[in-house]
Amino acid sequence: MKNILYTAIAIGFCLGLGKLVNFYFTGLPSSLYGMIFYCLLLQLSWLNPEKISQANYWVIKNMGVCFVPAAVGVINHFDLLKHHGFTIVLSIFFTTFVLLTFVGLAAERYLTDPDEHSN
Secondary structure, eight states: OHHHHHHHHHHHHHHHHHHHHHHHOTTSOHHHHHHHHHHHHHHTTSSOHHHHHHHHHHHHHTGGGGGHHHHHHHHHTHHHHHHHHHHHHHHHHHHHHHHHHHHHHHHHHHHSOGGGGOO
């Protein structure tokens, strides 16, 4: 019980910090800021990973329950998928390809050493 309470307080604290940062800098959702703080506190060993791991494993093991409503939504709109399924799948693959290409080119441009290209 102590580990679950410790983990809940740690996650709540990090989410609160994320909301605070999101209030001043709205670049990312507050939950992402919270995950960054959670990861940072674990990396700096300000949070005890042994205490947190047991509760986190339980959450990950039971995470499928959170995705059941999405699956029910897909089943409710099955006729739409039946009529437009190929177009939906094609657009998903195309937009994913475009996004990955853009991110790859941008990373190559901005994350490589400029002296490397001068030869």
